[in-house]
Amino acid sequence: xxxxxxxxxxxxxxxxxxxxxxxxxxxxxxxxxxxxxxxxxxxxxxxxxxxxxxxxxxxxxxxxxxxxxxxxxxxxxxxxxxxxxxxxxxxxxxxxx
Amino acid sequence: xxxxxxxxxxxxxxxxxxxxxxxxxxxxxxxxxxxxxxxxxxxxxxxxxxxxxxxxxxxxxxxxxxxxxxxxxxxxxxxxxxxxxxxxxxxxxxxxxxxxxxxxxxxxxxxxxxxxxxxxxxxxxxxxxxxxxxxxxxxxxxxxxxxxxxxxxxxxxxxxxxxxxxxxxxxxxxxxxxxxxxxxxxxxxxxxxxxxxxxxxxxxxxxxxxxxxxxxxxxxxxxxxxxxxxxxxxxxxxxx
Numbered sequence: 211x212x213x214x215x216x217x218x219x220x221x222x223x224x225x226x227x228x229x230x231x232x233x234x235x236x237x238x239x240x241x242x243x244x245x246x247x248x249x250x251x252x253x254x255x256x257x258x259x260x261x262x263x264x265x266x267x268x269x270x271x272x273x274x275x276x277x278x279x280x281x282x283x284x285x286x287x288x289x290x291x292x293x294x295x296x297x298x299x300x301x302x303x304x305x306x307x
Numbered sequence: 308x309x310x311x312x313x314x315x316x317x318x319x320x321x322x323x324x325x326x327x328x329x330x331x332x333x334x335x336x337x338x339x340x341x342x343x344x345x346x347x348x349x350x351x352x353x354x355x356x357x358x359x360x361x362x363x364x365x366x367x368x369x370x371x372x373x374x375x376x377x378x379x380x381x382x383x384x385x386x387x388x389x390x391x392x393x394x395x396x397x398x399x400x401x402x403x404x405x406x407x408x409x410x411x412x413x414x415x416x417x418x419x420x421x422x423x424x425x426x427x428x429x430x431x432x433x434x435x436x437x438x439x440x441x442x443x444x445x446x447x448x449x450x451x452x453x454x455x456x457x458x459x460x461x462x463x464x465x466x467x468x469x470x471x472x473x474x475x476x477x478x479x480x481x482x483x484x485x486x487x488x489x490x491x492x493x494x495x496x497x498x499x500x501x502x503x504x505x506x507x508x509x510x511x512x513x514x515x516x517x518x519x520x521x522x523x524x525x526x527x528x529x530x531x532x533x534x535x536x537x538x539x540x541x542x543x544x545x546x547x
Contacts, residue, residue, distance in 0.1 A: 221407035224367045265369030266406045266434055292429065294369035294407060297351065301334040301344060 220266025262291035309523035316515035326361035351427035362413030368404035380421035386410035405435035479530035495521030503535030
């Protein structure tokens with residue numbers, strides 16, 4: 211079964227890399243966006259298993275995002291993604307799931 | 308009562324990509340061990356051997372303090388902030404990835420293997436402006452001494468980072484004994500043996516072994532061999 215992972219970042223270059231990395235594994239389906247509104251819309255229309263918060267999201271935006279996302283799906287797992295690449299990604303996702 | 312965790316060299320994660328032979332003290336890339344995720348804010352300790360002329364193409368980082376210590380050979384670095392440099396043994400490089408930075412790292416020599424330690428710490432502040440620095444260290448100053456090479460303070464010895472962490476390097480004569488006092492309450496020390504054999508808090512450590520010690524304010528140290536060389540990483544045990 212595929213795990214659907216939503217990545218929300220601000221840096222378009224990192225978002226592109228994350229899209230490639232998440233979709234490189236058959237067990238993961240990655241959706242990567244830079245816009246909070248787009249992330250909310252995707253969460254409303256897709257069965258998201260895990261949300262990764264990437265770079266550049268300030269504290270106020272993160273608080274609002276978490277509230278909006280868990281408002282859609284109470285038990286949604288939301289974690290911080292560090293590093294911006296493949297180094298920590300697998301461990302972060304395995305730990306969260 | 309102090310606590311410790313011992314990571315013998317041969318229990319590290321290992322990935323041999325041909326041009327890159329990497330040993331991971333903590334989970335990294337495809338090496339995943341839930342019991343080896345981090346030591347406090349120390350998240351990555353990679354011991355990389357890179358073939359001549361080979362390296363990592365341009366790739367991004369964010370929200371991580373990245374420290375590179377070449378042990379042998381030289382590394383050519385280029386980044387999206389406009390920095391282009393060669394860092395060799397006896398120098399240290401630091402990059403605060405913050406909101407995002409891209410860089411490439413290659414073995415600067417075509418006919419010599421590069422051995423480096425790459426160390427990632429979680430930052431104490433997210434989304435900082437990316438920055439880069441490198442420094443040439445006075446190698447003689449670490450003879451029978453833990454020479455500070457990194458701190459949280461821009462005006463202190465060594466490079467600085469966005470974290471309450473202090474790194475020290477030492478190279479010791481056989482039989483040399485000393486104590487290391489932890490710099491900040493709540494910090495622990497992760498000792499990584501670069502060369503030789505040492506005893507820390509009664510634990511005998513060989514080349515590339517790691518020992519994490521916490522819930523204490525100091526550690527005891529003894530060099531058992533003439534070529535003993537150790538990196539101490541004094542880091543917060545609580546994640547920010």
